[in-house]
Amino acid sequence: MEWGMRNRIARMFPAASQNTVMLAVDHGYFMGPTHGLEDPRATIAPLLPHADAIALTRGVLRACVPPESPTPIVLRVSGGATVLREDLSDETITVAMRDAARLNVSAVALSVFVGAPGEHRSLANLAKLVDEGQDAGIPVMAITAVGKELEKRDARYLSLACRVSAEIGAHLVKTYYCDGFEKVVEGCPVPLVVAGGPKLDSDRAALELAHAAIEAGAHGLDMGRNIWQSDHPVAMLKALRAIVHDRASVAEALDLVTEQVAGGPRANRPPVALAPGGRVAPPRPRASHR
Numbered sequence: 613m614e615w616g617m618r619n620r621i622a623r624m625f626p627a628a629s630q631n632t633v634m635l636a637v638d639h640g641y642f643m644g645p646t647h648g649l650e651d652p653r654a655t656i657a658p659l660l661p662h663a664d665a666i667a668l669t670r671g672v673l674r675a676c677v678p679p680e681s682p683t684p685i686v687l688r689v690s691g692g693a694t695v696l697r698e699d700l701s702d703e704t705i706t707v708a709m710r711d712a713a714r715l716n717v718s719a720v721a722l723s724v725f726v727g728a729p730g731e732h733r734s735l736a737n738l739a740k741l742v743d744e745g746q747d748a749g750i751p752v753m754a755i756t757a758v759g760k761e762l763e764k765r766d767a768r769y770l771s772l773a774c775r776v777s778a779e780i781g782a783h784l785v786k787t788y789y790c791d792g793f794e795k796v797v798e799g800c801p802v803p804l805v806v807a808g809g810p811k812l813d814s815d816r817a818a819l820e821l822a823h824a825a826i827e828a829g830a831h832g833l834d835m836g837r838n839i840w841q842s843d844h845p846v847a848m849l850k851a852l853r854a855i856v857h858d859r860a861s862v863a864e865a866l867d868l869v870t871e872q873v874a875g876g877p878r879a880n881r882p883p884v885a886l887a888p889g890g891r892v893a894p895p896r897p898r899a900s901h902r
């Protein structure tokens with residue numbers, strides 16, 4: 613792998629943990645002004661300094677992120693269908709690689725719809741993007757989208773979708789957590805990051821999902837609604853960082869949320885204090901991005 617590509621990947625996975633906490637704010641590209649993201653600039657501003665990368669579209673990047681920001685950009689480059697249609701899988705590539713390069717992004721991301729009517733087109737989009745990314749030194753993240761069929765999020769389906777994405781050449785894959793997620797990790801030779809999906813019942817449930825994903829071998833998160841639809845977005849993001857980078861337990865992460873909200877003793881301390889002695893358990897074998 614060439615220096616530019618390696619540098620872009622390293623910037624998205626900056627910590628000793630070799631994991632990442634990406635902030636996902638790209639939902640508007642097919643959902644419109646989603647709850648919590650009606651005003652992207654206002655949602656993004658307090659969260660941006662705490663994210664290892666931000667995943668968004670070209671329009672929101674230009675309009676809502678200051679060009680001085682050092683946070684790496686993961687640019688969504690697929691689209692073309694909206695929630696008004698039953699089938700969301702009819703996507704095309706919406707940004708030329710040369711514009712992604714001009715925007716100085718760290719990665720481009722597109723959805724693949726395995727098993728959906730748009731399967732072939734989305735996989736062909738991925739192949740084209742990987743070729744163009746190789747030329748530009750820009751890594752490609754495949755997103756194993758399920759459209760409105762959320763029940764597809766099981767280990768058998770996700771293993772297939774992740775593996776196919778990796779075989780075509782995706783450098784990273786974003787997928788969903790599921791029961792038996794270890795199998796998905798095992799079958800995917802490139803690093804996986806996990807989305808949160810629709811808002812869960814509680815902050816605890818989202819922290820549990822993140823914890824289970826990391827324990828099972830995920831390289832991090834690319835999470836949106838369970839952060840910015842929480843009552844405490846910044847505290848949640850910091851608590852997720854503690855899990856992803858410091859292997860904090862769910863109880864420790866929840867304590868951090870409580871203390872941040874109350875402005876307690878840990879409110880301004882880095883989350884690394886949560887995990888004295890570093891990792892609490894040896895990490896599972898997983899694909900490397902270094």
Ligand code: 5RP
Pocket residue numbers: 636637638639667755807808809810834835836837838
């Ligand atoms: C939207 C996406 C989102 O970025 C992804 O689903 C992560 O966000 P959330 O945690 O809200 O699911 O790909 O198409």
